[in-house]
Amino acid sequence: xxxxxxxxxxxxxQTPFMEDINIDIPEGKDLMVLxxxxxxxxxxxxxxxxxxxxxxxCGSDGLNMxxxxxxxxxxxxxxxxxxxxxxxxxxxxxxxIRDLVVDMSMFYKQYEKIKPFLINDTPAPAIERLQSPxxxxxxDGLYECILxxxxxxxxxxxxxNPDKFVGPSGLLxxxxxxxxxxxxxxxxxxxxxxxxxxxxxxxxxxxxxSVCPKGLNPTKAIxxxxxxxxxxxx
Amino acid sequence: xxxxxxxxxxxxxxxxxxxxxxxxxxxxxxGVKTACITKVFPTRSHTVSAQGGITxxxxxxxxxxxxxxxxxxxxxxxxxxxxxxxxEYMCSVGPQAVFELDHMGLPFSRxxxxxxxxxxxxxxxxxxxxxxxASRTCAAADRTGHALLHALYQGNLKGGTxxxxxxxxxxxxxxxxxxxxxxxxxCIETGETVYVKAKATVMxxxxxxxxxxxxxxxxxxTGDGSGMALRAGFPAxxxxxxxxxxxxxxxxxxLVTEGCRGEGGYLINSEGERFMERYAxxxxxxxxxxxxxxxxxxxxxxxxxxxxxxxxxxxKLDHLGEETLNLRLPGICELSKTFAHVDPVKxxxxxxxxxHYMMGGIPTTIGGEAITQDANGVDQIVNGLYACGEAACVSxxxxxxxxxxxxxxxxxxxxxxxxxxxxxxxxxxxHDDASESDIEMSLSRLDRLNSSTSGESMAEVKxxxxxxxxxxxxxxxxxxxxxxxxxxxxxxxxxIKNVHLEDKSNAFNTARIEALELENLYEVAxxxxxxxxxxxxxRGAHARNDFTERDDENWLKHSIYFPNExxxxxxxxxxxxxxVEAFPPKVRSY
Numbered sequence: 001x002x003x004x005x006x007x008x009x010x011x012x013x014q015t016p017f018m019e020d021i022n023i024d025i026p027e028g029k030d031l032m033v034l035x036x037x038x039x040x041x042x043x044x045x046x047x048x049x050x051x052x053x054x055x056x057x058c059g060s061d062g063l064n065m066x067x068x069x070x071x072x073x074x075x076x077x078x079x080x081x082x083x084x085x086x087x088x089x090x091x092x093x094x095x096x097i098r099d100l101v102v103d104m105s106m107f108y109k110q111y112e113k114i115k116p117f118l119i120n121d122t123p124a125p126a127i128e129r130l131q132s133p134x135x136x137x138x139x140d141g142l143y144e145c146i147l148x149x150x151x152x153x154x155x156x157x158x159x160x161n162p163d164k165f166v167g168p169s170g171l172l173x174x175x176x177x178x179x180x181x182x183x184x185x186x187x188x189x190x191x192x193x194x195x196x197x198x199x200x201x202x203x204x205x206x207x208x209x210s211v212c213p214k215g216l217n218p219t220k221a222i223x224x225x226x227x228x229x230x231x232x233x234x
Numbered sequence: 235x236x237x238x239x240x241x242x243x244x245x246x247x248x249x250x251x252x253x254x255x256x257x258x259x260x261x262x263x264x265g266v267k268t269a270c271i272t273k274v275f276p277t278r279s280h281t282v283s284a285q286g287g288i289t290x291x292x293x294x295x296x297x298x299x300x301x302x303x304x305x306x307x308x309x310x311x312x313x314x315x316x317x318x319x320x321x322e323y324m325c326s327v328g329p330q331a332v333f334e335l336d337h338m339g340l341p342f343s344r345x346x347x348x349x350x351x352x353x354x355x356x357x358x359x360x361x362x363x364x365x366x367x368a369s370r371t372c373a374a375a376d377r378t379g380h381a382l383l384h385a386l387y388q389g390n391l392k393g394g395t396x397x398x399x400x401x402x403x404x405x406x407x408x409x410x411x412x413x414x415x416x417x418x419x420x421c422i423e424t425g426e427t428v429y430v431k432a433k434a435t436v437m438x439x440x441x442x443x444x445x446x447x448x449x450x451x452x453x454x455x456t457g458d459g460s461g462m463a464l465r466a467g468f469p470a471x472x473x474x475x476x477x478x479x480x481x482x483x484x485x486x487x488x489l490v491t492e493g494c495r496g497e498g499g500y501l502i503n504s505e506g507e508r509f510m511e512r513y514a515x516x517x518x519x520x521x522x523x524x525x526x527x528x529x530x531x532x533x534x535x536x537x538x539x540x541x542x543x544x545x546x547x548x549x550k551l552d553h554l555g556e557e558t559l560n561l562r563l564p565g566i567c568e569l570s571k572t573f574a575h576v577d578p579v580k581x582x583x584x585x586x587x588x589x590h591y592m593m594g595g596i597p598t599t600i601g602g603e604a605i606t607q608d609a610n611g612v613d614q615i616v617n618g619l620y621a622c623g624e625a626a627c628v629s630x631x632x633x634x635x636x637x638x639x640x641x642x643x644x645x646x647x648x649x650x651x652x653x654x655x656x657x658x659x660x661x662x663x664x665h666d667d668a669s670e671s672d673i674e675m676s677l678s679r680l681d682r683l684n685s686s687t688s689g690e691s692m693a694e695v696k697x698x699x700x701x702x703x704x705x706x707x708x709x710x711x712x713x714x715x716x717x718x719x720x721x722x723x724x725x726x727x728x729x730i731k732n733v734h735l736e737d738k739s740n741a742f743n744t745a746r747i748e749a750l751e752l753e754n755l756y757e758v759a760x761x762x763x764x765x766x767x768x769x770x771x772x773r774g775a776h777a778r779n780d781f782t783e784r785d786d787e788n789w790l791k792h793s794i795y796f797p798n799e800x801x802x803x804x805x806x807x808x809x810x811x812x813x814v815e816a817f818p819p820k821v822r823s824y
Contacts (some may be wrong), residue, residue: 011739042693045745046737050274053570054454055488056382058278074572098424098742104275115583117388118339127292127329130348136341143341143374147277180339207410 001025001081004048006089008096016096018087025077033065033072033080033088037100056213057080059148063100064089069150069211091153093162106162107149107169114166114174115192119185135181142176142221144214145169151208151218151222157201168208168218171199175221178228178229190225192230200224238418238429238673243269245655248403248417251279252644253623253651254438255395257602260652262395266659267289269516271395271403271419271430272609273454273747276387278362280440280452281644284379285565286493287353287371288335290328290647294681295352295369296360301325303361304370308639308816312632313784314819315472315776315792317808318612320628322640323600324639324646331645332372333335333595334625340385342374350709354496355518355637359824362817365516369496371638372600376491376565382641383715398430402747403458405676406435406466406619413665414466414604414618419675422747425740433663434655437596437604437621438461438648447704450482450489455668459625461754463596464761464797466680468616469606471627471792471805472594474766474776477635480526482588484546486573489659490566490585493639495519497562498642499551501530502582508723509547511651521824522616524634524775527587531613531709534586541584562615587709591635592758593775594765595627597794597805601654602626602647606796611803617663620655622647632807633774670682683749689734692749701754703759707766712779716767722764723756732754761795768802769793786819 003023008016023039025031034051041047049072050060057076063072065080067085080086094102120129152158152167166174174193177183193199199222208218247258250272259270272279291301305325307336309316311668336342343351348373358368374381390397400422407416407429416431443449443458461469463615480501481490485688495501500519503509513529514521521529530547539545549560551566563578570576570583597605598618604619622628623644630643677770706719737745771785772778791804 009739010741011275041745045692046739046743048742049746050278052274052454053280054280054570055283055486056376057565058274058282060274060281076572101742108275110392115392117392118337120337124337125335126333128342129261129351131344131346132348133346136344139341143384144377146282147275159679166367177339180341182336182339205341215698 001032002085003040004041004085007099009046009098027094030076030078032121033063033075033077033086034061036077036086037072048098057146061145062091062148062150064092069154071148071150071213074213091149093153095160104149107152107167110166110170111147111173114170115189116173116177118177118180118183120182123164127183131181138179140177141216142172145172145216146214148213150211150213154211156205156206161197161201165201167200168194168222171202171225172216172218172221175225178225190228193225194229194232199229238427240429240431243267243430243432244659245328245434245436246271247436247438248396249279249438249440249623249625250274250276251438251440251623252281252383252386252641253648255390255439256645256648257436257652258395258526259386259390259393259621260649261590261655262390262393264371264652264656266656267365269398269430271398271401273400273402273422276397276398279383280331280455281383282380283450283452283489283555284382284641285376285489285491286355286496287369287373287378287638288332288641289636290332290642291325291370292329292332292350292352293374298356299329299368299370300361302814303327303359305369305814306362307357307359308630308636309817310822311634311635311636312455313822314790315629316632318546318628318811318816319808320600321630321815322811324630324642326645328642329644331649334672335382335385335645335813338385338389340374340381342372351680353493353672354520356492356495356517356526357522357636364678367517367520371493371496373493376493376563379450379641386465387777402750403462404680406462407668407673408466409666409668409672412617412665414616415665415668417462418673418680419478423742433659433665435619436602436651436655437619437625438623439625441590441592441624442755443592445700445703445755445759445762448482448487450487450591451481451589456751457758458751458752458754459621460595461757463604463619464757467798468604469597469797470594471597472629472765473795474634474769475593475633475774476589476762476792477523477591477593477775478587479529479590480523480587481549481585482590483573483607484584484586487588487675488569488573489561489590490549490569490583492523494549494551494563494566497558498554499549502550504544505538506538509533509538517824522634523637525806525824527709528777530587546584546586550582551578551584552580552582566644591640592624593633593635595625597655597792598626598628600621601630601648602651605653607803607805618650622651629721633776676708676762679753683733683735683746684738686734689732690729692733692745692752695729695733696752696755697728699759701753702726702760707763708721710777710779711766713767718765720763722766724758727756727760756793757797761797765793765795765802781785790819
């Protein structure tokens with residue numbers, strides 16, 4: 001199989017380039033893209049990429065594979081390879097540090113901006129704060145986010161305004177706290193988001209939904225936030 | 235002055251997983267100038283992969299639940315070499331630590347009463363007199379580790395913790411007195427090497443499952459803290475005790491939570507028989523993990539394995555129904571489809587015992603202070619060095635950890651280490667500064683690698699190491715074969731000293747990090763091998779074909795491995811809890 005991989009080492013390359021490498025894929029095995037990267041690295045140890053859990057829960061290896069963002073460790077070749085060719089690039093829209101490793105500071109900054117922690121100004125009880133199963137269910141589809149950045153880096157609005165638009169991942173997390181019955185800072189959270197950019201730059205393109213490796217739906221969460229902001233202003 | 239830039243902190247925590255972040259949070263909140271040094275962004279740490287839950291007597295599922303019952307289960311689970319004062323501490327302060335996580339925002343699953351949902355897990359009873367299965371494992375569906383790690387990261391963001399993300403700790407720095415005074419660390423992004431100076435250095439570096447070929451552990455679990463401590467000459471305890479989780483997905487090694495069996499799933503052999511009924515008539519599939527793993531291997535060895543090669547068994551879940559599986563085990567359904575190409579709603583999942591957890595580690599006090607022994611075998615505190623979580627051996631897991639106890643260990647002892655350091659710093663710790671040559675010493679390993687011109691391939695040697703450990707130090711062990719394994723390890727040691735780093739560039743050079751990790755894997759593997767050969771009995775996870783019985787007369791002890799002499803000594807197990815009577819050793823049956 002032909003693998004075309006994005007290469008850039010700031011210490012020796014003037015510009016990034018695509019390197020074509022032929023890889024022998026063992027017969028009868030449906031490897032994951034991450035396995036292919038391991039095979040590449042055995043041939044050329046200078047190839048750089050992030051990886052950790054290799055089971056789709058840590059969010060380290062978000063990459064662009066044949067044009068679509070996803071996690072290398074849970075993307076089987078059978079799903080992504082076309083005409084015996086695989087093109088691997090770093091997540092689009094973020095500065096590249098080296099090869100497939102991007103600088104995620106902007107992405108994390110947007111996450112931090114939404115105050116991604118529970119705020120509750122009432123004194124904590126001696127046990128847990130009670131929450132009904134129905135209220136807890138509201139967090140399903142939100143808390144599972146692994147911060148892999150596949151969604152935000154697939155979003156044209158985030159490419160355009162990565163400093164001002166929170167992006168699908170950050171907004172999914174914003175809603176995760178807005179929806180938590182144990183949180184008391186709803187108004188403060190909404191006030192923080194109430195500007196033309198933070199939420200309203202979302203144009204409903206839904207690339208985020210189509211690439212999320214955890215099957216989450218940031219567009220839906222953004223819709224909920226929009227509604228809350230509208231209600232707040234009337 | 236040294237050729238390195240120096241960063242100065244009161245405390246540094248190495249590792250951004252559950253234990254490290256809980257310690258960092260405690261320290262930051264108490265105003266101690268702290269940095270958390272982590273080789274991956276914190277939410278990429280291996281805690282994220284924990285599934286089933288955190289075991290703790292919060293009395294939600296059973297209002298009469300009692301932390302003493304949890305303590306009893308843990309002591310029994312440890313096959314009686316868990317330290318009872320530490321287990322008492324963990325089980326009794328556990329509820330407070332779990333409620334803190336809820337207050338931090340952890341989205342636990344809930345009961346109708348609005349309390350935290352608890353599920354049954356292996357080895358849980360209602361105390362010494364009542365073997366009834368308890369439900370004591372607090373869960374956020376089957377993503378408890380993910381929920382816990384993110385909640386802790388969020389808590390640390392709120393608290394304003396300083397993180398050095400994607401920094402790799404290379405080696406400890408010791409002063410002339412042998413006190414630990416910080417680490418040499420590399421900023422992975424730039425390649426800059428720095429001396430991070432600290433009064434307290436906490437090893438929260440997690441496990442080292444990657445010493446085995448087949449493991450549930452993340453690729454980053456390379457025993458960096460254990461490796462650093464061993465290279466610095468500090469001992470490691472109970473290193474022969476490695477847990478093989480009964481249910482790793484066949485072929486891939488990814489974990490399938492014990493919660494599957496807690497929710498009613500069970501194991502079957504090629505004859506469709508629920509074989510655990512024979513091995514553990516009372517607890518069946520929820521016996522201790524060591525017991526279940528061994529039973530599975532025996533079924534396979536006796537020809538009742540499944541598949542064309544008869545080399546695994548099956549975990550049956552379909553009878554639980556689609557609704558329960560989607561509500562309680564959504565992550566498992568996902569993993570099983572991805573890695574086993576099986577939908578648990580329709581068909582059983584192929585599983586095999588897979589290396590999962592290191593019960594051993596750096597011996598510590600309850601407050602995380604690292605322990606060594608003097609020439610007379612008397613415990614001594616190592617100044618400046620602390621450990622918590624899987625990297626430490628405090629020891630609450632002894633010879634076999636109970637499911638759900640690792641997450642509790644993380645938060646309880648991460649917090650305890652933070653409290654201890656805060657106290658010590660308030661009382662005033664001062665160490666002599668490291669001299670230029672002390673720092674040079676800690677740089678020697680890195681210098682050798684950076685100046686290598688030819689030698690062994692990192693990937694090849696690593697594969698050899700993992701194969702050797704799998705073959706000679708797996709679920710069942712035997713003296714002769716372990717001696718053979720040790721000989722192979724000696725040979726590998728020579729090759730590892732000669733690993734060649736081809737790519738010498740600075741920016742995000744993962745080849746350099748992997749080469750450094752390999753040496754840590756080797757330190758841990760070697761300590762494991764020597765300790766396993768030395769312990770001439772079967773206890774907990776350490777099962778020998780040549781010494782099949784537990785030997786309380788000689789081995790109701792911790793093993794303690796001294797790296798400089800490559801010698802294994804013995805250390806007393808604590809049988810003196812403070813508020814309850816000690817649980818005396820009994821025959822362990824489920």
